[in-house]
Amino acid sequence: MIRSYSRSGFLKLAGAGLAGLSLAACNSNDAASTPQASSDGLEKLTFVLDYTPNTNHTGIYVAQEKGFYANKGIDLEIVQPPEDGADALVGTGKAQLGMSYQDVMANYLGSDNPFPVTAVAAIVQHNTSGLISREGDGIDRPKGLEGKRYGTWDQDVEKAIVRSVVESDGGDWSKVELVPANSTDEVTGLKADQFDAIWCYEAWAGQNAKIQDYPVDYVAFIDIDDTFDYYTPVIIANDSFLAEQPDTVKRFLAATQKGYEYAVQNPDDAAEILVAANPEIDPALAKASQEYLSDKYVADAPQWGYIDKGRWEKFYQWMNDQQLTPVPIEASGGFTNEYLPEA
Incomplete structure (x- = not known):
């Protein structure tokens, strides 16, 4: 299982x-x-x-x-x-x-x-997430989402990131169809044709596809824009x-x-x-x-x-x-290295 x-x-x-x-x-x-x-x-x-x-x-x-x-x-x-x-x-x-x-x-x-x-x-250390799709569907780059169905969970930051990489690649976001990401397993969802592409982690969904011998295309967000190497x-x-x-x-x-x-x-x-x-x-x-x-x-x-x-x-x-939060975030806030062991 x-x-x-x-x-x-x-x-x-x-x-x-x-x-x-x-x-x-x-x-x-x-x-x-x-x-x-x-x-x-x-x-x-x-x-x-x-x-x-x-x-x-x-x-x-x-x-x-x-x-x-x-x-x-x-x-x-x-x-x-x-x-x-x-x-x-x-x-x-x-x-x-x-x-x-x-x-x-x-x-x-x-x-x-x-x-x-x-x-x-x-x-x-680096963001290992990106877009996974069926191999050969033409979504081996973000612009390829034009005319295709993107499985979304309707979060503002999620949609803003995907829109940004599509537009950075010269694509038209208005031509991307957004459909609900109803599957909790990306490979299962692709096999069932619930969507044409979805956000995933290569460490899990990508490897899941490999062990099932299910051919996919994968586009890493950080290969498009290092802003998303969060x-x-x-x-x-x-x-x-x-x-x-x-x-x-x-x-x-x-x-x-x-x-x-x-x-x-x-x-x-x-x-x-x-x-x-x-x-x-x-x-x-x-x-x-x-x-x-x-x-x-x-x-x-x-x-x-x-x-x-x-x-x-x-x-x-x-x-x-992008004004994605009700209140601006203190950009340097929310993290510390203070408690890590000395290198």
Whole structure:
């Protein structure tokens, strides 16, 4: 069985939570600021995933299985997100840590009542998302979307990015038909002719197509415009937790870094650890995806987790220029490298 990990599915989940969280709820940070001790004396922390378990999360499962968290005095509970999403759970203090995306964070950083949440580490150094389509349908470049059906989950930033890459390639956005992205599996949706192209992550949907021997074309957003080389996904932390427990955050990130570094060096074994913890994941897909990501976690960064200020700001400045949020985003806000281990 292939467990779904789709961009559309995640954003449908996140959108519901981002729309419903109030400022009053954000101020409820008791759980975040005062982690509990477990029965064995370890500090108990809760980490909420962004969506169903997948290879973006491998380093966390590795760090848990290999005892890296325990060695740092941490008992980590990994939970899947509720209907209102990971950002909401971290923002309200029901979890100290979680996973999100820079573009999703913009929804609340650019609001009158921003969540008390900060990105503290990048999982993958460069944006690995783009457009996937059936091979030979003529969508091997963004302009090829003219006259075709794009499967959308109707998010403003999503449509603005796709429109931008189409127009950058000389295409006419008005000639692109927008249809609902009803499938949570991109390859299944393409096979069923629900749409002609959809946003996906190459690490999952691209590898899914390969192991199914289903020929596709793929266009990476960063190959069209490096403005879209933003951080996706990232680890987020509750701001009260950061302020009150900085040493705990540093210990958590040191163990997490070790987990991802293990996945870089041992992709097959790391994939097996992920599948052992989540047996519903297709082992072949996990291994293919893990092999793809093994050189993407760190890539050209000085260390795992590092967030480049210029790239972070460039994307948020683009969002401000497009007026995609009710309130302009502080372009350099919402992230820090302060808690990462020294390189």
